[in-house]
Each structure stands twice: as C-alpha cells, then as structure tokens.
Amino acid sequence: MVTNSAAQADTNHGLQRRLMLWDLILYGIILVQPTAPMPPFGVIYTTAHGHVVTAILLAMVAMLFTSFSYGRMAQAYPQGGSAFLYVSKELHTGLGYVTGWCLILDYVLNPLICTIWCARAAINFLPHVPYPLMATFFAVLFTALNCRGVETSARINRGMAIALGLVILLIIAEAIHWLLQLNHPEPGFFTHPFYDPQTWNTSGLLRGTSIAVLTYIGFDGISTLSDEAVRPQRDIPRAIVLTCLVTGILSSLEVYLAQLIWPRGASFPDVDTAYVHVAQRLGGPILFLIVNGTLLLANMGSGLASQLGAARLLYAMGQDGALPRRFFAQVSSGARVPRNNVLLLGSIALIGALSFSYELGTELLNYGALLAFMGVNLAAAVRAIRSDARREWPSILFALGGLATCCFLWGNLGRLALSVGTIWAMGGILLYLVRRRHTHLP
Template sequence: MSDATEHGGLRRSLRLSDLVLYGIILIQPTAPMPVFGVIQTTAHGHVVTAILLAMIAMLFTSVSYGRMAQIHPQGGSAFLYVGKEVHTGAGYLTGWCLVMDYVLNPLICTIWCSRAAINFLPGIPYIAWAIFFAAFFTLVNCLGVETSARINRGMALALGLVIVLVLGAAVRWLLHLPAITSQFLMAPFYDPRHFQMSGLLRGTSIAVLTYIGFDGISTLSDEAVRPSRDIPRAIIFTCLLTGVLAAIEVYVAQLAWPITTAFPDVDTAYVHVMQRLGGAALFIIVNAALLVANIGSGMASQLGAARLLYAMGQDGALPRTFFGSVSLKSRVPRNNVLLIGALSLAGALLFSYALGTELLNYGALLAFMGVNLACIIHAVRQRRADLWRWVLPSAAGLLTCLLLWINLSPLALTVGTVWALSGIALWLVRGRSTTLPA
C-alpha cells in the first residue's frame, strides 16, 4: 500500500508523539509568560490556580474536539463542527467570532513586543515602538516572507531551553532563602489574605489564552497514522502537558514576586521576575526570547488573518473586490495585510494588553462552547448507546466555558458582543447564505 492517503496524497506519518509535539509547538511552551502579570493582578496572586482551573475547562473541551475530529475528519474547525451539528447560522457566528481572534492576535503581539522593546530601550516611547512593530509585521507579510516549519521547531527548542534556565534559576533562588514554610509554598495555590472568587474566575477566563491553539491538532487527521485513536488522545495530552508546564512556570514566578509588590510593567511582568531570580543576564535572555517569539507569532497571525479574510472575500462573505484580491508580485492578499496592520496599530494605541487578551478569549470561549454543544447534539441525535459517556464531558466543558465567558470584563463582553452582532447583521443582509471558510 502507498504511504500516501486517498485525500490529496498526504502521507500518513504522524504518530501520537508527533501530534503532541506539534500541539506544544503550536501553543508555545512559554505561553503563560507574556500574560502572567495580567493574571497575577486580576486573580490577586492566584495564577497557578487560574491556570489549573482553565486546564480543567480545556480538558473537557478537548474531549469534544477529539470526538468531533473523528466524526468530521475532513476539517478541524469549530466553525465546521457547529455548522454541521447545530445550525449553519450558529456555525457562521462561531466562525465570525474566530475571525475576531485572528485579527486580535497580531494586535496583542504588537502591544507586547512594544512593551518588551521598552525594557531594552526605555528612552523610546511606546507609540514609536507600536508604529515600528505594526509596520514591520505588515511590511514583511506584504513581501511574502514566511517562516518555515524548521524555524518554528527551532524556536520551540530555544524556548524550551529558556524554560530550563528559568527553572534552574528558581531552584537556585529557593535554596538561598533563609527559611521556607509550607504557607509560603502553598500561597500560589491559595492565599486566604488575598483570595477573591470573582477575581479568580476572571483570571481563569484570561488564563484560557495559555491553551489557545490545541484544536489545531484536529487539522492533521489526514496525516496521522491512526487518526481515530491518536488525534483525540493528542489533543487531550497536549492540554494536560501545557497545563502542567504552565503551572510550574507561573508557580516559581509567584513564589519570587508576591502579590503585595507592584510590577514595574504588568504586561512584561514575567521578565522582571526573572531579573529577581537570575539577575540582569536572565532578564535579557527571557525578554529577548519572548520578544522574538511574539514577533514570529505576530507576523504569522497577521498573515493567517489576511488569508482568512481573503477566503471570505472569495466566498462572498466580504466584498470580493477588496478582500478577495492578491498582489500579483508577492502572491499575498496585500489589501488585507495592510488593513490588519492598520487595525493592529490602532488597537495597540487604544487597547490595553489585558483587554486584547480578554477579547481574544471572548471568541475562543464562544467557539469552545459551540464545539461542546455540537458534541452533545450529535450524541443525542445518533441515540448512542453510551450517551452519558458522550454527554457528561461535553456538558461539563460547555458549563465551565460558559462560566469563564460570563466572567470576562464587562468591557470585553460589550465589545465582543458588538462584533458578534455585526456578524449576525452581515449574515442577514446577505440573505443568510454567507459562509465562512473552514
């Protein structure tokens, strides 16, 4: 038998370990570091607990994603799952909110990169850095320059080495403390002096950002050796490993920087913690590594968003003359790249990093709720003999994601709802026939 599959000639070569590694690379092993300060201030110091609670919600949801990937192996998007199992209108709304996520990712990368650059050159104002990074992302993408999979794997390896340095510095710092009490070690999990349930839930809703990207594994069904078995397992293992690693990373940071001490800059708080743990050298290494990682993520997400808008223009969801055109020279949707670059700059000047992350999670949590609901409806419609085994994890995922979604800030809920309503209006104006690409 040929190594190629019947679907487009793709080679079935990815085993379970390959799929999990792909998921970790997609999420990035340092995912909780950029958002650490925002969660710390929002959850009143309970970052570890927020990360672990978010992991529980994502594990339930990952079960639903795995099952949907088995049922619909030809596509791996929440938009497709919800549209097939719930309703085409619900699928469109899910896709529309995910469009917001695609646009917001380069925006928050622009904000974070600008803050990180100030750590190196504080004399240059934030607005200048924001203009620089928004223009840099846009120029590179207009030229059609893309990073290769080999570079992405190399970056993941470099970030892994950074994590090793961080943990080594943390152990060294702990060994030099005069006394370590059980209360000190447990404070990152629960500190009765600062605990607030409302703050913890909002912090958990932000911590979901740590796991964004695990669903991308479901797009590899045609390249997995045993897709029906390994895709669901890989999604679950990726969420679990990400949660454990993220909890360790923020645990050592919380030990070193108690909630009673303000950060010099909330957005880049983690790198300031590293200065306390390992001095100027570790500060420079972590700040530089995260800056490079966010530059790569910003460029890739901007081009991904531009291509999604291009597909929507080609399908008639958006005006074809603007969104559906490509540059003849670079073969990229230049209009869309320029538009997203302008939106990223405007957002970087108007939004805080915290608001950007919450808005991104608005769309992500809505999509996760849709996938859980799709899994429930499929099981009920098919009258499966093991109905409760299907329904219970998905119902738990639906309820936990809903709980986190309603605990986003009022401003994030308002802005996100305005975006969702605009999508509904577009769908109605175009005769309810508008579709979104998977």
Template sequence: MAGPTTPATTGATLKRSLRFRDLVLYGIILIQPTAPMPSFGVIYQEARGHVVTAILCALVAMLFTSISYGRMARVYPEGGSAFMYVGRELHPALGYITGWCMAMDYILNPLICTIWCSKAAQNFLPEIPYVLWAIFFAGLFTLLNLRGVETSARINAMMAAALGVVIVLVVASILRYLLKLPHQPGSFYTTPFYDPSTFSSKALFRGTSIAILTYIGFDGISTLTDEAKDPARNIPRAIVLTCLITGVLASIEVYLAQLVWPRGMAFPDVDTAYVSISGRAGGVFMFALVNASLLLATIGSGMASQLGAARLLLAMGQDGAIPGKFFGAVHPKNRIPRNNVLLIGAICLAGALVFSYQLGTELLNYGALLAFMGVNVASAVLAWRAARLKQWLPILSSLFGFAVCFFIWLNLGHLARIVGTTWAVVGIICWAFYGRKAGTMRKASTGNPPY
C-alpha cells in the same frame, strides 16, 4: 486557532506520516511552551496573586473541551475547526457566527503581539516612547507579510526548542534563588495556590477568564487529520494530551515565579511582569535573556497570526461571506492578500494605541470561548443523534465543558463583553446580507454547509 480548510480539487491526497508524538509536538509548538509568561502579570493582578490556581481552573475547561474537539475530529476526519463542526451539527448560521468570532481572534492576536513587543522593547530602550515602538512593530509585521515572508515549520520547531532551553534556565535560576533564601514556613510554598488574605472566588474566576489564553491553539491539531496515522485514535488523544502537558508546564512556570516575587510588591510593568521576575531570580543576564526570547517569539507569532488572519478574511471574501471585491483580492505579483494584510496592520496599530494588553487578551478569549462552547454543544448533539441516552457519558462531558466555558465567559471584563458582543452583532448583520448567499453557493457547489 485552526484556520479554514480548502477542499481538494485533484485526486491527490496528503501523506499520512504524522505519528502520535508528532501531533503532540505540533500542538505544543502551536501553543508555545512559554504561553503563560506574557500574560502572567495581568492574571496575577486580576486573580489577586492566584495565578497557578487560575491556570489549573482553565485547564479543567480546556480538558473537557479538548475531548469534544477530539470526538468531532473523529467524525469529521477531513480536517476542520469550530466553525465547521458547529455549522454541520447545529446550523450553518451558527457556524457562520462562530467563524466570525474566530476571525476576531485572528485579528486580535497580532494586535496583542504588537502591544507586548512594544512593551518588551521598552525594557531595552526605555527612552523611546511606546507609540514609536507600536508603529515600528505594526509596520514590521505588515511589511514582512507584504513581502511574502513566512515562518516555516522547521523554524517553529527550532524556536520551540530554544524557548524550551530558556524555560530550563529560568527554572534553574529560580530554584537557585529559592535555595539561597532563609528557611521558610510551609505556608510560603502553598500561598501561590491559596492565600487567605487575598483570596476571592470572583477575582479567581476573573483571572481564569484571562488564563484561557495559555491554552489557545490546541484545536489546531484537528486540522491534521488527513496527515495523521490512525487519526480516529491519535487525533483525540493528542488534543487532550497537549492540553494536559500545557497545563502542567504552565503551572510549574507560574508557581515558581510566584515564589520569587514578594506578595504586595508592584511590578515595574504588569504586561512584562515575568521578565522582571526572571531578573530578580537570575540578575541582569536572565532579565535580558527572557525579555529577548519572548520578544523574538512574539514577533514570530505576530507575523504568523497577521498572515493567518489575512488568509481567513480572504477565504471568507472568496466565499462571498464578506465583500469579495476587497477581502477576496490577491495581489498578482506576490500572491498575498494585500488588502487584508494592510487592513489588519492598520487595526494593529490603532488597537495598540487604544487597547491595553489585558483588553485585547479578553476580547481574544471572548471569541475563543464562544467557539469552545459551540464545539461542546455540537459534540453533545452528535452523541445524542448517534444513540440518544446510550451515549450519556459523552453527552454529559460535552455539556459540562459547555457549562464551564460559559461560566468563565461570564467572568470576562464588562468592556470586553460589550465590544465582543458588538462584533458578534455585526457578524449577524453580515450573515443576513452575505452569509445566506455564500451558504447557498457553497452548498450547491460542494454539498456541504458553509463554515
């Protein structure tokens, strides 16, 4: 998700060079074309096999939310994200809490990457205990970030292209597998959408609350308004189209996977279920290829998200929103927020030993859905202030987006809601002690509300 932005301190401005297709490509790279693969098994388990339906239900919520993001990006073309939109349209305190919940997302992203990488590595070397793999990957992310190693946009693009090739190979192997099957009844091809023997609306929406992870990252496009050509037109369109393409691509990936795996058959490991499906369709080669590809992609995501989380905490520390002496410090030699990188590395290791991949995912979605709800409400308020009921369509679409996100949020696991709410309460306490002061300082210096 989008990180904090820094106001320009000189007269220089960013070059407007990004075309519409560049924005869409950036969004797809940000989300990753293999987004539904790591969480496939967890969604399958919770939705009782209705993964593709859960992905499509999540798409509805994300499309309406993406429209709200696009509307806010048009009004605030200087770049921003949920905490800025909520802070400006609703209240600085609500913006602060939104930013606080997004900070939880940033921290949890490298945590679930640590868990998944450890599980995937065990597929290659099962004799090495999970604990040792967790220590290795948490240490790897931390060590590389302490050395200032960053993933460039060009490497990201190359990785996305490589993953695109892997997806094509997976689809080809699955289609080849299906063609070799004996003749199947029509219900065989519709069961992934609806299986009357296992369907439960409660289970479906439970799975949908996890499937939201497939779309996390689309809002990052809103931070490119200063570099986009005709941002008022292209940014909103790119955000919506990115969500739509992600939903269609993800649906195809999980639909074909569900046709391969027999109903009622347990996965060797739920967290790496898609790897097992690839192996069933394409043999040892596809098993190794998909496992290695997702492992490398998740390592890159874990490194980038850990550094992103460290930078977000740095920005909050320097603004006085959290204790600045610790969080606002930058190492003088490599210019890295060393304290934050080490802290997040420790959290990743501890979390990987205590949390399950599913709990980490649900907690990440907890914060994301709260941010999405905030943006939808901010969009509705913006339309109301602009023209009252003359803007009835934007108002209704924003409120519908809020309602769908809220409903999905209610279907998160009980433990995830308890832990997430505890984090939010801590954020409210931090606002009482630090946020008000930070808001006063920032408003005095920039004229803008905090976050």
C-alpha cells in the same frame, strides 16, 4: 489501522501517514507554545490577586472538557478541524457562520496583542523610547514584511520552539537553585500561590481564569493533521486531550515558580512584561536579557504569522462572498499576498495598540475563543444524543461540562470586553442575514 493499499495511496498521491501519538502531542505543545503563560502572567496575577496557578488550573478543567469534545468531533469529521464546520454540521449553518465570525476576532486580535507585547518588551531594552513610537514600529514592521510576502520557515519555527524549551529549562534550574538557597521561608510560603487568604477574591480569580484560557488556545490545531496521523481515529482525540493536560501542568509549574520568586504583594515595574522582571530577580541581568529577548522574538514571529493568517482568512471569505469581493479578494501582483487585508489588519493592530491595553486585547480574544468552544461542546453533545444517548452518556456529560464551564468563564470576562465582543458578534449575525438574503443560504 492503515492498510497497505491506503498507505500506498498516501505515499503516491497525498500526505504520508507518519505521525504517531507523541508526534501529535509535541506538535500541539509547539502550536500552543510552551511559554504561553509568560506574556499574560502579570495581567492574570493582577486580576486574580496573585492566584495565577489556581487560575491556570481552573482554566485547564474547562479546556480538558472542551478538548474531549474536539476529539470526538475530529473522529466524526476527520477531514476538517474547525469549530465552524462542527457547529454547521451538527447544529445549523447560521450558528456555524456566527461561530466562524467570532473566531475571526481571534485572528484579528492576535497580531494586535503581539504588537502591544513586543512594544513593551522592546522598551525593556530601550526605556527612553516612547511606547506609541515603539508600537507604531512593530505594527508597521509586521505589515511591511507581510506585504512583501516574507514568511517564517518551518526550520525557524522549530528553532524558536527549541529556544523556548531551553529558556523554560533554564528558568526551572535557576528557580530550584534559588529555592535551595532560601532560609526559613514564612509559613504558607509554598501554598500561597494556590491559596492566599489575605488576597483571595473569588470574582477576581474567575476573571483571571477567563484570561488564563489564552494559555491553551491553539490545541485544536492538532485536528488538522488527520491526514498525516498513522491512527487518526484513535490518536487525534488523545493527542488533543493530552496536549491540554501537558500544557496545563507545564504552565502551572512556570507560574508557580514565578510566584514563589516574586515578593508577595509587590507590584511589577511593568505588568505586561511581568515575567521578564521575575527572571531578572531570579538570575540578574543575563537571565533578564535571555528571557526578554527570546519572548520578544517569539511574539514577533507569532504576530507576523497571525497577521498573514488573518489576511488569508479574510481573503477566503472575500472569495466566498461573505465579505465584499472587490476589496477582500484582491491579491497583489508581485508578492501574491492579499495586500488590502494585510494593510487593514496592520491599521487595526496600530489603532488597537495605541488605544487598547494588553488585558483588554486578551479578554476580547478569549471572547471569541470561548464562544467557539461553547459551540463545539454543544455540537458534540447533540451528536452524542442523536447517535445513542444511553451508550454515549459519558460523552454527553463531558460536552455539557465543557459548555457550562466555558459559558461561566465567558460570563466572567470584563464588562468592556463583553460589550465590544457582543457588538462584533451582532455584526456577524447581521452579515449572515444579509448574505443569506442574497445567496440563499439555509
């Protein structure tokens, strides 16, 4: 409970504590994006041999364990909200550094996969434009806007969240109408999205589940609102767990309806934008335009914001000495943005969009995320054991469950993603050793 003096201090000198539990949950859902399973739907469908719902639900189990660990760590460190902090404090500075380094991979790859998806979605409108030209256009667009310091406002972000919510409601309403018109569905029609004996493949499902983790990434951002929550010690952990639960249920509904609508075993015109073609089958050209256009704008906003966020992270590391200060810690005189970092990230997005598939990009992004989640779960388990192992045994079991499931999903990523991700992680370890030698880190 916030005392009067504390509340007065918040009002006069800092952030105001106004956010209740449902405010935090709504923020988390917006952060994750309610349409999160739509862009990777085709990739998960192909990899999991049609079992997208099952993959989403299995990924939710791992994320619920992990969200519980994040909630516990947010209680212990209310002023911070990063896997880097939790691992550094509870385990070792070096492990925390490597955890942070793996999370950088997420920041770097998010604008890359947004570039790929935006290019594919734009080609749905302009089919005669070659993909390399369209990918170049979006990579240059994101970079140019960020170099000029153009940012999306909170009002635009809220408006986009509302638009995405309306799209979901429209799809659900159209899907229900479509199902009501269905005559004599084949046996097992309503259960095949969960289990289809003709296409079941365990290894494919597990790999699809490791990709489906992308649906939940971002829930940990709730922990950054500790200073604005009315009851942070109670509500932050609950909001993190409930956000994962609500996201899993909503995502499962979205992909379940899509699987019912799309003909069983049929291929997609374009795997990367498969959900848009489901919308076209459901509601014709109008729904196709609405869904494709809305998701395109949402991914443009995400790509623009994630590129600038990654540039600022590299800038902070440059200031800290973790990266060469002369290049990464420079700020342009006009727009006051870390232009060198923006240009570097734009180049990576362009090269990656022309050489990576959307599937590889998502798997690499999840490589870093799953490693960070493993670190948080291990940190939560160690903290519980140190405090009182007998009384904290439920927390220990949840943390170890999250560690095991995340480790299992991480091991089921594609071989190429594991190879490239491991090279990145080894680079982080090497960088830490060099930095430790010159700055006397523990």
